[in-house]
Amino acid sequence: MTITTGAQVPRAERLRGGFQRRLLLIFGMQLVAVVVVCLMGYYNVAPAVAVVLLIVIVSGLTWLATERIWRQVSALARWVGDWKEGQTDLDALQSDRLRQTDSDIATLARGFHNFASRIAGYNERERNFTRDASHELRSPLTVIKMSTDMLSDEAGMSEFGKRSVQRIRRATREMESLVEALLILAREADNGQSEQEFVVNDVLRDELANAREMLHGHPIELRLEEPAKFALHGSPRVFAVLCWQLIRHASQYTGQGVVQVTVLPGMVSVSAVAGGEQVPHAAGQRGFEYAIAQRISERFAWPLSLHVQGGNRYVAEIRFPKPMPVSA
Structure with a gap:
């Protein structure tokens, strides 16, 4: 025919x-x-x-x-x-x-x-966007990072200048994380090149170290508890971006206080308790960070749930259907 x-x-x-x-x-x-x-x-x-x-x-x-x-x-x-x-x-x-x-x-x-x-x-526009965005957005961010590193080494810089450089550096790292999250969501499917077996606990330790630097100056304390340990097969960078978005959202939710990341069997939870007299945001105000985290969880089939306990305790849980034991 x-x-x-x-x-x-x-x-x-x-x-x-x-x-x-x-x-x-x-x-x-x-x-x-x-x-x-x-x-x-x-x-x-x-x-x-x-x-x-x-x-x-x-x-x-x-x-x-x-x-x-x-x-x-x-x-x-x-x-x-x-x-x-x-x-x-x-x-x-x-x-x-x-x-x-x-x-x-x-x-x-x-x-x-x-x-x-x-x-x-659609596929052609996706390829063009991810290629152009990856180059045109990451290149200026790299230049900004190099410039802030050079400025931080300048002798005789005032305290105000040093604080400004640190703020620029933190904002640049947040922008890098955001660009990476958006590029992950813009791609139709993961080609598998970045997939590997990784230990969740190790990635979280590195991510919390970066998060502490980016939250420097904020009245937020980050803690990591590890009653369990397991591994996943996937992209460790995608997992790190997902956790960072939840940490940012929890930090904005509580304003000040403790943000705790807990590794449980087949699950990672991010909880926050408002400190002092700080009034947390309403539970319905989930924000841009949580929206990105939710879309990443849907893309990679990692169920994500969010609820508030006792009126001031924020709890977000990511469940992983196929956790693997950590090899010796």
């Missing part, structure tokens, strides 16, 4: 008619033939053996006619099953072509062709 689009589709519609009408015609003719044969047998025009034989022949012809029409549907189904992401030409998906085109099949083929073209366009 040569499936066409554009100006040739209306001509096929005029020539072939609807798929439903053709099936109705076939089964209508079968019904008429069976009724005629039964009447012939009832009035002894034909013997019973001939009546049964005629019914079998009519049924067989009906099956052949139906199978010939359904062959076009099967061919299109094979085309769709063989389609690979990025292909837009349906002729490239199947070497055998059916010789006739039904209007309904042509409509399905045209719709699938448009869908495949749109998917290819």
Whole structure:
């Protein structure tokens, strides 16, 4: 079957008619033939053996006619099953072509062709965005980091200047983490190149060290408790970004006090208790950080839940369906 689009589709519609009408015609003719044969047998025009034989022949012809029409549907189904992401030409998906085109099949083929073209366009825009964003955003951040390192080594800098450099450095690291999280979410799928087996506890220790530096100057104390230890197969950077977003959200929720990260069997929890008379934000105000963390958890099938206990205790829990024991 040569499936066409554009100006040739209306001509096929005029020539072939609807798929439903053709099936109705076939089964209508079968019904008429069976009724005629039964009447012939009832009035002894034909013997019973001939009546049964005629019914079998009519049924067989009906099956052949139906199978010939359904062959076009099967061919299109094979085309769709063989389609690979990025292909837009349906002729490239199947070497055998059916010789006739039904209007309904042509409509399905045209719709699938448009869908495949749109998917290819989405993929191209995704690749362009991730490539451009990765270069155009990370390059200025690298320049800012190098400049702040050079400024911090300047002799005779005032205390105000040193504090300003530290703030710029922390803001740059937060921006790097945010860009990395957005790029993770912008990609359609992980290609597996960054996946490896890693120990959750080790990644959390490194991430909390970075978090303490970025939260320097804030009345936030970060703690890590490790009653359990396990490993995961995946991207350690994605896991670190997810935990950092939850730590940021917990810090903004409590304002001041203790943010505690706890490693439990197959689960990591981030909890925060408001210190002093600090009034925590409302539980419904989940913020941008939690939205990013939730999208990352959905992408990598790491269920995330958030609830507030006692009115001032924030608890976020990440569960990992396939934790692995830590090898010696």
